[in-house]
Amino acid sequence: MEQAWLEELREFIAIPSVSADPAHRDDVVRAAEWLSDLVKRSGGEAEVTPFGERELVIGEIPANAGNGSAPTVIVYGHFDVQPPAPLDLWETPPFELAQRDGWYYGRGIADDKGQLYTLVKAAQLLSERRELPVNIRVACDGEEEIGGHTIVDFLEQDERGADACVIFDGHITRPEQPEFCLATRGLVGFHVRVRTGARDLHSGIYGGAALNAIHVLMQVLSALVARDGLLADELREGRAPLGPDEQHAAEVLPSGEILLDEAGATSLDQEAAAQFYTRTWAEPSLDVNGIHGGKPDFVNTTLVVDAHARFTIRLAPGQDIEQIQSAAERLMRTAVPAGAELEIRRENSAPPGRMRPDMKAIQLGLDAFERAVGTRPLLVRAGGTLPIVPALERKGIPTVVTGFALPESAVHSPNERMRVEDIPRAVAAAQELFRSWAALA
Ligand SMILES: [Zn+2]
Incomplete structure (x- = not known):
């Protein structure tokens, strides 16, 4: 040079x-x-x-x-x-x-x-x-x-x-x-918080009768995470499938198996390695990035009434932030049992x-x-x-x-x-x- x-x-x-x-x-x-x-x-x-x-x-x-x-x-x-x-x-x-x-x-x-x-x-x-x-x-x-x-x-x-x-x-x-x-891919990030009572309770006195916020948070998040490798249909709306050139690239680039293996990662499901490029290029994905509630560092018997989490959805090309945000909120609201308070805050986003x-x-x-x-x-x-x-x-x-x-x-x-x-x-x-x-x- x-x-x-x-x-x-x-x-x-x-x-x-x-x-x-x-x-x-x-x-x-x-x-x-x-x-x-x-x-x-x-x-x-x-x-x-x-x-x-x-x-x-x-x-x-x-x-x-x-x-x-x-x-x-x-x-x-x-x-x-x-x-x-x-x-x-x-x-x-x-x-x-x-x-x-x-x-x-x-x-x-x-x-x-x-x-x-x-x-x-x-x-x-x-x-x-x-x-x-x-x-x-x-x-x-x-x-x-x-x-x-x-x-x-x-x-x-x-x-x-x-x-x-x-x-x-x-x-x-x-x-x-x-x-x-x-x-x-785009991105939309959420912070969600569940409250089920005024203060944490004794699980011996109230356990089985009072709602635990961590359980509700788990239900809310479960309503969103992928099943059989894919998100719910309403979270997949609008995605643009791979074109023939992109499909070709997916076939000649290093296999998903190699990439997952090099990363020390575990396959999400049986098809994930074979569908690596479709999943990461043409599908939305959701990852819970952190979850907080109760006192997991100590032996205790608390019935927890306050729990929160952060998660992000990567949007596939073609998808719309507002549409996917609303779909995610609907899925979460539907999963909340009566009486629990769910607060949803949208944080960062990029199309x-x-x-x-x-x-x-x-x-x-x-x-x-x-x-x-x-x-x-x-x-x-x-x-x-x-x-x-x-x-x-x-x-x-x-x-x-x-x-x-x-x-x-x-x-x-x-x-x-x-x-x-x-x-x-x-x-x-x-x-x-x-x-x-x-x-x-
Ligand atoms: Zn750079």
Whole structure:
């Protein structure tokens, strides 16, 4: 890789832009300024813009090739990083870019500073040769790792729109096989509380006659959890089944059996391993995340009158938050015995997102990646939630979420790394992508 790139990457990685740690607040701003300067050095304009509570980097590298009606492409990435702890597990200091055994090491090299860098670098190289056929709009945030919403708010109010968006912030299963993620699950989280009396009671005096809040909470949660591997029909309404390309990806990616086994997990039911991708890509799921009631740490005989729990539902692509929330509430209310008090509070939520694979930008992108890296990307979904995807979907902006990090990249862990060869590979793929999107004009 070119020495100049290495120096730039080294500088970017050296800024400890840990968004979760208030002590690094200034470093997050410094990383924003560094990125803004990179955009300016790339023939563009950029500024660190306070928007809402946090600053974004918003910039533009104008097209300098083509017939004057260049399409606009949003480049999203995040310049904040996860905390590096535990420090003693790092073989070299987290904020010093190191190279060994064919890998670059450093916090953020894969998630996401290193990958974001390759997108801007691709635009810069094309611009320098006066071959940039699309307007690049850089829209990046420094709070992705803490679940910030500022970039989504910005994109929602930005009336200018765009013709496509690319995000390099993902990992692929095998280095030789690129993947485009076109759909993400949504999320709705609840806190529920059951009260069955004014105070805890003696189970010897009242047991068998008075209602126990933990029992009611168990009934309420049982009304929701999966039976035979699937949630109740009313919680599955609206889900978009896998398309043929996604089905194909599910067949060639590592089997569910391997993935469950590697995670040390137990299969939910007999079909779960075989249906791993359908279950995590095209079905909603519900997980109770915590439950509290009584005094399980002591021997006691209490009849408990107050219990609470938190649970989250991952919504399948195509599902609607309000509809699923109402269905969940109905199921819970129906399960409450007379006299018990059930309080339901909806907490966090984010919609699912889905890009149609037949969109021109997606098809051009698949061709471009195939030319650049020699293999056509698989079309995959993510079981996780990425609020920027539905936000762009609502704006009608086709979005490709991809990247070159690998399962071994140790994202969010000590010794985060990217293969040395994947930095120039990512830059080459991004250049080919930008060139191909000239046809969106
Ligand atoms: Zn990331």
